[in-house]
Amino acid sequence: MSFDIRVERRLGEARIALDLASDGRLTALFGPSGAGKSSVLNMVAGLLRPDAGRIVVDGVTLFDSDTGIDLPPERRRLGYVFQDGRLFPHKRVRDNLLYGWHLARPETRWMSLDEAVAFLGIGPLLDRWPRTLSGGEAQRVAIGRALLAGPRFLLMDEPLSSLDAARREDIMQVIERIRDELRLPILYVSHDRGEVERLATTIARLGT
Amino acid sequence: MSFDIRVERRLGEARIALDLASDGRLTALFGPSGAGKSSVLNMVAGLLRPDAGRIVVDGVTLFDSDTGIDLPPERRRLGYVFQDGRLFPHKRVRDNLLYGWHLARPETRWMSLDEAVAFLGIGPLLDRWPRTLSGGEAQRVAIGRALLAGPRFLLMDEPLSSLDAARREDIMQVIERIRDELRLPILYVSHDRGEVERLATTIARLGT
């Protein structure tokens, strides 16, 4: 089972609940705006605590309100591409990319800086400050940063939303390879039918 | 002529240049990530000063480096949906929406709060703080804020990128009506072929 997630959580007036058991390598999380997709990803990442439930990824229990298990984010070994980038503004692009890479144990890394730079096409940006990047450039750096941390599974929140078709194609090919060759579980949020149909092996719906 | 734009500007090592004369009501600006689309919009909005050039929208000269014309943003009467939202964090959703509305002269307003709230589906959000909104919710509020200012023309930078299909459809219909009934010039950035094909009357390319 790649993702075995049963969570519920109140946020203001919203109540987010998901019951998902997926064997597919790439599980697309689908649902209208405000349904709680980002919140679910945050719960899987350990950034938002579910009110109750259980989160198991690839056999490892990350959270279980019954047994009191709640791994801190840094021990969940994930790669999270946030909906809103979240690059570190005080680090140049290179140091943003290498932040998780330096923290990962060498044997867990499965991508090098050069590889990431190549397929993301961000070579000329390495010495730039994040604030000078265009929307799509920042998004690509954020993808690179998540992959370089050598994660055991990926959370991607609309990772391709502001990229042009050519870039999108390049990155989708890499995601396919991660899915098929490395066989990492991926939880993927997107509103784009084409993207989901091409990448997803399982589709989960959230909300009405 | 709805948009008559000839600008150039250096940004770091990038050189952004566009020569566009479009009669179409909705002009789609197309180009790869980092080509300079957002920068062009910023120049039309008066937030980024071109090194040289001329910007005329619907017959009104907003900028002309030869004659020294450079209208400040608040006198350009535009509605700008930013790529990155930019909601005012210290104002609730309602006050964000009404910020430009209050500043506009009554006779220039062409949409009411109720209309905007209805087609954007943000009724339940009016009393919320922006930081509690989901990505797509914030995006919709940003669209509403721009339209409510009673602008003479619109700049939209990937306004639908993180919306689900149903929402996207609702909003596209409104954009079509703005285009056809109000006949406002719209400069529209999107990477989505479907969106562009459906909305655009003219397509301009930027970059290689």
Added chain:
Amino acid sequence: MLRIGTTPNPSSEEERLRTDMTPELWSIILLSLKVSGVAVLLTMPVAFGLAWLLARGRFPGKVLLDALVHLPLVLPPVVTGWLLLIAFGNNGPVGRWLTDWFGVTLMFRWTGAALAAAVMALPLMVRAMRLSIEAVDPKLEGAARTLGASPLRTFFSITLPLATPGLLAGAVLGFARSIGEFGATITFVSNIPGETRTIPIAIYGALQIPGNDAEVTKLAIIAVLLSLGALLISEILARRSGLGRGSHVL
């Protein structure tokens, strides 16, 4: 001289403390509040203007202005008081001008004490406000402009409220500093009961009398309570402002 109680030989220490909350003591507290309150209120706009200039302005001599603002911090308070005396005394250039044109005298008046407190509080207020202004995202100001707001309106509707944390911090720091102000005040406007005898100056008087520690302690506790009040008010205002944690949007 602060042995103000009605009973000169009170039976117990407790009794003494209670009976010592005399009208004279109350007038000292009220005076301190008036001086500090006026100092902070008058300095707020000046400090914010300076903070804005230092945060956003680009002009020659900016570092000099910065240094000038820090001056009252660097100089021993007595020297600041002495400079105030030279400039704002009845025989000083500014002082004479104020008297001739506005009929305002600062010497030996509570207004002079407020000026001294304001000058001493200024650097603290400017720094706090400047930090918050620098943290305001100029992109939000740009967004306001595109929505039709003039630079001035943008300033008042966006920059100023977003700098609320710094405004509050500046006000609290300035108020606390004013409540504690001693050296510049006594040098400039001396110690006139009812006019310039604020809490610290009363404390000073009490400290000069051997064995008068209880008086000192009492006055010090009052000073602390006053600024604790200011602190609480600022915390409440901060919560009301809606600018909590993570107020960054998208």
Added chain:
Amino acid sequence: MLRIGTTPNPSSEEERLRTDMTPELWSIILLSLKVSGVAVLLTMPVAFGLAWLLARGRFPGKVLLDALVHLPLVLPPVVTGWLLLIAFGNNGPVGRWLTDWFGVTLMFRWTGAALAAAVMALPLMVRAMRLSIEAVDPKLEGAARTLGASPLRTFFSITLPLATPGLLAGAVLGFARSIGEFGATITFVSNIPGETRTIPIAIYGALQIPGNDAEVTKLAIIAVLLSLGALLISEILARRSGLGRGSHVL
């Protein structure tokens, strides 16, 4: 006692100023730099810890801690010095303990002057740092955690550097305040040449001698120049940190 020139009756004022840059004056300047430098360096981590607690902590008695930090601002410096004397004097509880266990004496030593300066600078440093910490987006800290950083590493690699503006502002304010510190210092560690006679205390000495304005002016100018230097260094560091305007991303 600051009539230090080698020529007792200098021919001109200019000459006097020049010849007055004597070894004794230099030693006062160096002492001021040492005391203020040590005070700021030692207080930085303490102030940052307190600022972090106040900005991010949720615990009962937070307002009380806040008030405690503001104490040296609210109390007249003489009272702070007196409290230091009671606690850290050779007969004070902390003072005796420090001597017995570490062989450290603060009374009448430059270390005591540094402690006084540190205590007086603390509230200013904490406030500035707190403002910057509160402005750090917790989402960035969350992002660091998902990339494998422990809370401690997150703190040092994300929170701390992002709070650089506050750190620098705190350091500058603290340094300026330390350079100008007088009341608490002279009350706590007296006026010992070479140990505790910093610039403000030398100014006090000079002020005691009528007609000695030139000496006072000279010392004041030196104090101002020192903190102007600190200001310039902080501006340069601020620019280097890469945290300029509009450092918000996406």
Added chain:
Amino acid sequence: QAQQRGPLVLAAASLQEALTDAAKVWTAKRRAEPVLSFAASSALARQIEAGAPADLFISADEGWMDYVATKGQIRPGTRATFLTNRLVLIAPAGSGTKLVIGRNFPLARALGQGRLAMAEPDAVPAGKYGKASLSALGVWRGVEGRVARAENVRAALALVERGEAPFGIVYATDARASAKVRIVGTFPATSHPAITYPIATLKASANTEVEAFRRFLLSREGKALFARRGFAVR
């Protein structure tokens, strides 16, 4: 003997010039240089109480010396009073006012709307003497409300020097040292308690030089140095 560390002397700020002279002369005799720390008597007395490692204390009034004595901090038999001072009424150098100090002299009228600058009359020694004197002369009640209570004598002097106060009460030694003020008159010595400066060796002192230095200050030669700065000696 010159290798011995000089004694640490805590002295009232008003003695700064005279005592510095004395220390120079003492050092010229190839004796260890004394370390001089000048501050308000009240601050110094509290430092002694807190265990200051000092050797000699010279206070500007008997009250703070008594305070130190009752705390058991002075070495028995070492207390002596060796200096006295006079109290004067001053006016800015340029003022032409004439006033003769005596019973019920018209100080209040001379002040008009102006202020009388003096050190804190309820706390600081110079102010206490001034208040006592004015009371004895029967003019205190008339001027009490017009007093500008300064932090110390020097601050009072500055107010008169700047012309912010038309009159001030300071020590004769201070008035003598300032060129910007004029002495209007000297208060009768009988109108106030004697202005005395007590000296005593501190109990905590382990310095072998301290007794020698103390005796030097009390000697004819030492006293002469203080007299040159305007103090009267006993």
